[in-house]
Amino acid sequence: MHLNFKLLLLSLCACTSLALAAEPKLAQWRDLPPWLRSSAEGPVGDATPLAGGGTVIGPSLPFGSIHPCPNTQGKTNTGYNAYKPIFGFGQLSVSGTSGGGAYGHVILSPQIGLATAAGSHDSEKSNEVASPGYYAVKLTRYDILAEVTPTHHTAIYRFTFPSSEDAHLVLDAGSPRRSTDSGELTIQPDGTISGTVTVSGGWLGKPIPAYWVMQTSRRPIAFGTFLNDTLSAGAEREKSVKPKDRFGAYLRFSIKADEPLLVKGAVSLRSVEQAKKWLDTEQPKWDFEGTAKSAMATWDRALGAIEISGGTPLQRQTFYTLLMHTMIMPRDRTKDGPVAFGDMPYWDDQYTTWDTWRTLFSLMSLINTDMVRGNVNSYIARHQVLGRVDDAFVGGAGGGTSNAHRQGGDNPTNVITDAYVKRIDGIDWKAAAAIVKQDAENRREATYRANGWSALGTLNSPVSHTLEFAYNDACAAVLARGLKMPEADAWAARSKRWDHLWNPETESQGFRGFVQPRKSGNSWLATDPTSMQNWTGPAFQEGSAWIYSYFAPHDHPRLIALHGGPKAFVTRLEHALTKKLIDYGNEPSFLTLRLFIDAGRPDLCSYWVRRAMNWYGPFKMPGDDDSGAMSSWYVLSAIGLFPNAGSDIFYLNSPTFPKVALHLANGRTLTISAPDTSATNLYIASATLNGKPLDRAWLRYEEIMAGGKLEFTLSDKPTNWAQNAPPPPMEFSQRRTGRSTGCHPTIHSLTFVVDCLLALSHSGSGGSQWTTQDIGANPKLTKGESVRGWFRLKRQKPPVKK
Numbered sequence: 001m002h003l004n005f006k007l008l009l010l011s012l013c014a015c016t017s018l019a020l021a022a023e024p025k026l027a028q029w030r031d032l033p034p035w036l037r038s039s040a041e042g043p044v045g046d047a048t049p050l051a052g053g054g055t056v057i058g059p060s061l062p063f064g065s066i067h068p069c070p071n072t073q074g075k076t077n078t079g080y081n082a083y084k085p086i087f088g089f090g091q092l093s094v095s096g097t098s099g100g101g102a103y104g105h106v107i108l109s110p111q112i113g114l115a116t117a118a119g120s121h122d123s124e125k126s127n128e129v130a131s132p133g134y135y136a137v138k139l140t141r142y143d144i145l146a147e148v149t150p151t152h153h154t155a156i157y158r159f160t161f162p163s164s165e166d167a168h169l170v171l172d173a174g175s176p177r178r179s180t181d182s183g184e185l186t187i188q189p190d191g192t193i194s195g196t197v198t199v200s201g202g203w204l205g206k207p208i209p210a211y212w213v214m215q216t217s218r219r220p221i222a223f224g225t226f227l228n229d230t231l232s233a234g235a236e237r238e239k240s241v242k243p244k245d246r247f248g249a250y251l252r253f254s255i256k257a258d259e260p261l262l263v264k265g266a267v268s269l270r271s272v273e274q275a276k277k278w279l280d281t282e283q284p285k286w287d288f289e290g291t292a293k294s295a296m297a298t299w300d301r302a303l304g305a306i307e308i309s310g311g312t313p314l315q316r317q318t319f320y321t322l323l324m325h326t327m328i329m330p331r332d333r334t335k336d337g338p339v340a341f342g343d344m345p346y347w348d349d350q351y352t353t354w355d356t357w358r359t360l361f362s363l364m365s366l367i368n369t370d371m372v373r374g375n376v377n378s379y380i381a382r383h384q385v386l387g388r389v390d391d392a393f394v395g396g397a398g399g400g401t402s403n404a405h406r407q408g409g410d411n412p413t414n415v416i417t418d419a420y421v422k423r424i425d426g427i428d429w430k431a432a433a434a435i436v437k438q439d440a441e442n443r444r445e446a447t448y449r450a451n452g453w454s455a456l457g458t459l460n461s462p463v464s465h466t467l468e469f470a471y472n473d474a475c476a477a478v479l480a481r482g483l484k485m486p487e488a489d490a491w492a493a494r495s496k497r498w499d500h501l502w503n504p505e506t507e508s509q510g511f512r513g514f515v516q517p518r519k520s521g522n523s524w525l526a527t528d529p530t531s532m533q534n535w536t537g538p539a540f541q542e543g544s545a546w547i548y549s550y551f552a553p554h555d556h557p558r559l560i561a562l563h564g565g566p567k568a569f570v571t572r573l574e575h576a577l578t579k580k581l582i583d584y585g586n587e588p589s590f591l592t593l594r595l596f597i598d599a600g601r602p603d604l605c606s607y608w609v610r611r612a613m614n615w616y617g618p619f620k621m622p623g624d625d626d627s628g629a630m631s632s633w634y635v636l637s638a639i640g641l642f643p644n645a646g647s648d649i650f651y652l653n654s655p656t657f658p659k660v661a662l663h664l665a666n667g668r669t670l671t672i673s674a675p676d677t678s679a680t681n682l683y684i685a686s687a688t689l690n691g692k693p694l695d696r697a698w699l700r701y702e703e704i705m706a707g708g709k710l711e712f713t714l715s716d717k718p719t720n721w722a723q724n725a726p727p728p729p730m731e732f733s734q735r736r737t738g739r740s741t742g743c744h745p746t747i748h749s750l751t752f753v754v755d756c757l758l759a760l761s762h763s764g765s766g767g768s769q770w771t772t773q774d775i776g777a778n779p780k781l782t783k784g785e786s787v788r789g790w791f792r793l794k795r796q797k798p799p800v801k802k
Contacts, residue, residue, distance in 0.1 A: 053625030054078060055325050056095040059135045061152050061295060062302045062327040063371065065336060065348075066267055067093040068148045068155045070137060071107055073119065079104055085122035086139060088172065089148060091155060091267045092210060094394065095328045096625025097351050102394050104175030105197055105210040106267060107248075110159040112142045114168045114250055116226045121170070132303075132324050133295030149292040153278035153336065156264040158288045160257075167255045169263065171214065172248040173197040174240075181207055184239035185249055187223050191216035193249050194272050197240075208395030211272045213279050217262035217286050220251035262286050269348070269396055270336050278336075302327055305367035306639065310658035310677075314617065319638055319656075321618040322631035326360060329627040332374060338396055344381035345374050351627050352392040354407035354468075357414040358590045359632035362643035362650075365422050366704065369665040373426045376419050379412050380431045388443070389435050408461065408541045409468025410439035414646045417475035420482065421648045422701045433483055436476045440491055444469050447520070452497025455520040461537035463501055463517050464588070467551050470498035474554035475646045495554060502562055506545070509579065511572050513562055514545040530581060543588045546581040551588055553644055556598040556730055566599040573599075577608055584612045585622025590633055594642055594651040598727040602697035603683050603718040606654040609637050610682045613656070639672055640712070641704065648701040649728045654682045654714055668707030676714050684722070685715040696725040 056078045058069030068091055072084035077097050079090055088109035094102045115121040123141035136147040145160040161167045171193055174180030185195030198209040224231060225238035227247045232238065238247050253261060264283045268275035283291070303323055308316060330347045337346035350356070364371045379389045382398075389412045390398030416432045441449070445462075448454040448469050454462035473495035480488035503516040508529035517525045517539040529545035540548050550573070552559045563569040573595065576582045582589050593612060596605040615622040616634045625631055636642045639662060640655035660672040687694040690708040699710075 053096045053325070053621035053623065053630055055625050056080070056093045056328070057082075057130050057135065058089075058093065059131065059133045059148060059150050059295065060328060061133070061150055061298050063330065063332045063347075064150060064152045065269075065331050065333050066091055066150055066153055066155055067095070067328070067331075068135070068150060068157075069093045070125075070135070071104070073122065077102075085124050085141075086137065087119070087122040088170070089146065089157070090175070091212070091265065094349060094351055094627075096325060096627055096630070102208065102349075102351070103199075103210075105173070105199060105208075106212050106214075106265075107172040107175075108157065108214075108263065108265075109170040109172065110139070110142070110144050110146060110161070110261075111168050111170065112144070112161070112164050113166055114170070114231075114252070116170055116172070116231065116248065116250065117229060118246065131296070132299040134292050147288070149288065149295050151282040151291060151295070152332075153268070153275075154264060154266040154282045156262060156283055156286075156288050156291050158260045158262055160260045161253075161255045163255065163257045165254045167253045167261070169216070169251045169253070169261070170248060171250070172246065174246055174248075175199045179244055180240060180246065181243050182240050183247065184237070185225070185247070187225065187236045187249050187251075189219070189223075191218070191220045191223070191251050193251075194275070196272060206395070206397035208269075208397060210267055210269060211275050212265060212267045213272060213275045214263060214265035215279070216251060216253075218253060221254050222252040223250065225249050262288060268336050269333060270339060274336060299324070302368075305663045306635070307661040307663070308638075308657045308659070311656060315638075315656060317618050318616060319635065322616065322634045325625055325631035326363060326628040326635060327368075330356070330375060332371075334374070334378075338385075340385050341381055344385070345377035346381060347375045347378040348393065348396060349627070350391070350393040352407045353411040353415060354391055354409065355587050355626035355629035356632075357411045357418070358587055358629060358645050359636060359643065360628050361415050361418055362645045363632045363636055365418065365424065365665075365701070366641075366662065367665055369424050372415075372419050372422075372424050376416055376424070376427050376432055379416065379435055380428060383431070383435045383438070388438065408464055410443060410472045411468075413439055413472045413479075414475050417479050418643075418646050420479050421646075429479075429483060433479055433485060436479055437485070437487065440473060440476045440487065444472070449494075451500070452494045453500045453518065456517045456525055456539070457520070460535075461533070461539060461541035463515050463539045463545075464537075464541045464543060464548050464551075466501055467498050467515065467548055470495045470555075471551075471553050471646065478646075496558070498552060498555070499558060499562065502549075504562075508546065509575065509581075511575070513564075514549045516545060532583075541588075542586055543583065544581070546576055547583060547588050547592075550576075550582070550592045550595060553591055553646065554730060556595060556727065560595075560599055566601075569599045570596065570601050570604065574604065577611075583622075584608075585615055585630070587626065587629060590629075591642075591644060594644070594653075597651050597697045597722075600723045600727070602652070602722045603720075605651070605697070606682050606684060607718075609642075609653045610656075610679075613637055640674070640710075641672075641699070644728065647728075650699050650701065650704060651728070652684070652687070652697045652699065654684050654712060662704075664705055664707060666705055668705065670704055670707050670710060672710045672712075674712040674714055677712075678714075678716075680716045681714040683715045683717060683719050684712055685719045686713045686721060687711065695722055697722040698728045 054077050056067055056069050057080055058067055060067040068089055069080055070086045071079040071088050071090045072081040072086055074081050078093055088107035090104050091106045092103035109121055111121050123139040125137045126140050127138040129136040134149045138145050143162045147158040148155055173183050173185055173195060174197055179200045181198040181200050183197030185193060187193050192215050194213040196209060196211045198207045200207045224233040225235040227238055228245060240247050266275040266278040303320060308319060329349045331349045333348045334346045335343050361372055382389050391407050391411050413436045416436055445454045445459050447458050448466060453466045456462055459465055473491045477488050477492035501515045501518055503524050504513045506514040506516050514529045519525060527539055532544050533540045560566055560569045563572055582592055584593060593605055593608045621630050638656040639660045640653050641650045643650050655672055655674045655677055658675045658677055662670040688711045
């Protein structure tokens, strides 16, 4: 059965107020499992069977600024716990995050009677309905049906009360999850409430101001304000006096059961005037149905970028739920950032780039290049206005981490280079290169800049930081070579020094050789390679020596050689996976399963990818969704294309669905077919690209973007397909001049030679291994057509395996 995104829309019998849910076009999807609570959080935070990686259950538009969400008591990053009563609806949220969340400003609470104190108006719920662009729930305490649907910067609510002379709408300006620093509001007799509030707390801990305007479809019969426990009937203004004050407003209405109250509001991070402008332009009418239909149509276009056929209902539901999660954050707040940004591109809620550079941006480079372009141009704007580009950027604030500006590595460099090698247009590359240069020359840790590795005590998690800095340098070198920057060779050389932290004597579970922390005097600090470390290290961030000993995305031949060569590498990686020493549900291991392809075993890649995908579902994930990073991992794995982000390489694995139509951002379509795919038929026996045999387990970005047909024949037994093919090249291809997707014949010839040398480097066995060493770009190529570089072979003794 062919499927599009509308399987996510619900039509639960007890809640039928949304007219569009009855359209025949949607009825055909009602036999599919509901998406309801695919993002709900359980009673102890995110660890619950209903959790979808801590994502927001409320509706939004793709990369929209506003994200209304029901709120419950307790500390959760989204503000919502599926098992607790609802006390109101917040307007700003972060999705799929850990570390403290953010926002929670401007809570709307419909109720019968008036209760403003915290915990005094919570309501049990029923008939909860959720879809990407619409949310509804019955607040059973008051018998109120609450519905909400968004535009990019605004939301419109429809509250259906029972007949009452005492219907109230309470606006709590602050955040019950954060610390309210200051704020003020104004009420007009027609029911308009506007104001500003600044809250602190959450992961970055920086104050985040928000400005809002709310309007009601009918005039209240009474209104007032509150400050903590003090009500002020008839008051038109209120403001906080000290930090942590609770302040807000209330409106009273006389309502009949068949007369819903509409409330529309806009929230800006710039000014009240800007919020009013958003409200006037995006919600000029009181049209709830029209807004909902428009939101659904927007999601139809966004999720329609990938059409799938076949698979089980659960697989289809999982796929589209997670695809939707890839389009929540970061958020496009162009013209809504701080005044200094003016109309410059401004993308907010980068929470964090350490997560999203690995999968999310590469996925969008296939289906939404506008998103990639917007984010890189936003980096340029932030660099010009703020003087730097932080890895984390939430609510207009960067920094705030223990390492001043990064979670791990200088990851905007990877996003910039990924866009560069994929030839995303509309970007000032010299301005982008200034960001890359600043990070490489000034912001990497000092001992890393000097030596190519960070010593213990220089910063948290020096081993994992070294590995990530090395990849940052490799990406920076690719950009620099394309732009003829003089620093290119130095950065490329420094990117190869990560192996100074490889201790060939460290032993664990019968294997020798692991990355380990080194002291400033070059002596080693012995650690247990199986020991998992958290955010603060001391040696590894969110990982162990086992995990990070597989992380060198730019230097896989060297990595494999240090493990003892392809055969030993495969044996050790299978051991690590079998013994659950690799956390492939967390970012440091996102690429690890694809290393089987570099080692000549694509069959094992497909096998372990399918195993890993079992951790995902519409109601579950192996961890926080991390701003769509985890969801992107699943989506890319399901269609059989997975990036080595920062390069133009996509690894292949067996697709989950018999047919995938990948509608590319350039208007072409790549049809991926695997008609015999199943839970057991997961090994690739053969493949063709546009009718020609494909004997390698990777494609270049330009091959994908050319469109056409990628066809797989699958088997239920391991095969030798592509086992003798060259592994993916490790010196990333340079951005060529012009817009042609073709390649100069000389480049094709050199590529073949380099690939053969790389293949030779993997074919050794016994007492020595051949490895490749980059000695610079080809000086004979001109006009920016530098290929992956000349290579020489050198012999090297492999580490000893006990």
